[in-house]
Amino acid sequence: MNTIVAPSNTVTMSSREIADLTGKQHKNVLRDIGVMLDSLEKAGSDLSQVVRYTDERGRTSEVRLDRVLTETLLTGYSIPLRHRVVTRLQDLEKVSRHSMSLPTNFAEALQLAADVAKQNTSLHQVIQRQTPKVQALARLSATDGSICITSAAKQLGIGPLKLFKWLSDNRWIYRRAAFSAWSAYQPRLTAGLLEHKLVKVGKGVEEDLKVVEQVMVTRKGITHLATVMQEAL
Template sequence: MSQIEQFGNSITMTSSEIAELTGKLHKHVIRDIRGMIDALEKDGPVLGHREVLDARGYTENFYLDRELTEVLILGYSVPLRLKVIRRLHELEQVVTCHAPAIIPQTLPDALRLAADLAEQNSSLQLVVAEQAPKVRALEVLTETAGAICITDAAKQVGMQPKALFQWLQENRWIYRRAGSSRWLAYQPRLQQGVLVHKLKVLGVDDESGQQRVAEQVLVTRKGLARLGEKLAGRVA
């Protein structure tokens, strides 16, 4: 059961609830939080967290504000991040629903409240605009988690890999740059979410010792469904 607290205008999440949502051991979440705080404190004091100790002096719980919670889960997998973010939204809705209504008693108070609400509305619109690319990036990451290579996609749709590569090229899903043997996805297909690029490690350079990487085209679950429709003749 979560305990809702607030740092300023931000709700908090406990380390124990983060552990429950992510399936991690609570002691491992506490370890991750300590590592995060130690890293952030190199640039100065870190606000937005509170540590609660038990009778023995051991950490019973950390309380993190929204910002620190989001920083912490950046190191977790996409599905786990999504669970925590959804829970943050739920907590925010609970706090909003229980917030006392402010009823202006005078005309100046009413005008001031109207001005404050208008300013908040403008700020929210700016936040939505700023967060839109991040939301889309999260969607792409989620799609990538279930994406498969074109060879495996060919098996799923009942085609020979060579035939599917040819179909994808002819229908402007993939292409090759001049002088390169590697396939790339057309930008519209990336925007549609039917294909994604994933970095693939090719090996280690003998001279520099650095990893050699290249982009590999993967078919998302959405792309696989789309291919099934097209190849079945249901979509023009």
């Protein structure tokens, strides 16, 4: 499999960037580079990686060095200046290591397709796991404080009878006696999922109204139910 590395296999740095990083004048950096290259050339070193740019008069206007030559140049600079340039070189190397592989035969193409499919499947599974939470937040935003179980069922998109049954089966609510009003289990009250609230029931004149205690689902309870009941109901 062929590997394409971007932007380049070789990390280089220009004399102008070295000047910016070290705070030296560019002409002085060019002078230092010239002294170094002359010395290395006399020692028989390979300088094929050096790129020189010239102006209209044929004078050197900029030089680009590879990492080895850049660090060789820095040996004559102070520790803080060397640290700045070496840190920048490491950043450039991180960019150069971002690579992608292209298949060169049918077998490698099939393997690449399988790897991409596996990644897509993993992403789809993450989305599925997050969907209940996202929907729960949407339902939460639609509620205003605690609401009755019937209203909670509407927010959850299920029938009220089904929600009452689920809450009863899963020990959220219970009846003290047959046909009595529903009450919340204490752990659900302590967790802030349910609460008891006094409400007025009845129609007509004031004398016909009465106050009863009713189980209410809190905003926290709606969010929790939307998550745990996504597959249960």
